[in-house]
Amino acid sequence: MNGMSVSRRNLFGAFLKPLRNRVTAAKVADRVAMIQGRYCLAYQGNFCSACYERCPVPGAMDFGDGLPRVVLSACTGCGICHEVCPAPQNAVLLTPRRPSMNG
Numbered sequence: 001m002n003g004m005s006v007s008r009r010n011l012f013g014a015f016l017k018p019l020r021n022r023v024t025a026a027k028v029a030d031r032v033a034m035i036q037g038r039y040c041l042a043y044q045g046n047f048c049s050a051c052y053e054r055c056p057v058p059g060a061m062d063f064g065d066g067l068p069r070v071v072l073s074a075c076t077g078c079g080i081c082h083e084v085c086p087a088p089q090n091a092v093l094l095t096p097r098r099p100s101m102n103g
Contacts, residue, residue: 030096031077032095033060033079033082034094035051035068035070041091042067048087050085051081051084051085051092052068054084057075060074
């Protein structure tokens, strides 16, 4: 042995990564973030702007009056806001995007 080892998790992860990326891209387009006020630290009177600060999509999050809000028309459903939410019970829910009424 030359001192290098590969775990089964890493081996299968590398093998399945291209497939996982395609599935994830399809799912992301069909979902949108939603902030659940009952769990959000900012809505409970504490300062928190983690989701707003880390959102990679310009205009997808608004932070008016110290409260984060998702701009549904700009949200891509990437899930980063969900990943960075520090609340004990995650306040960001990723839900299926409702079909547009405009066609």
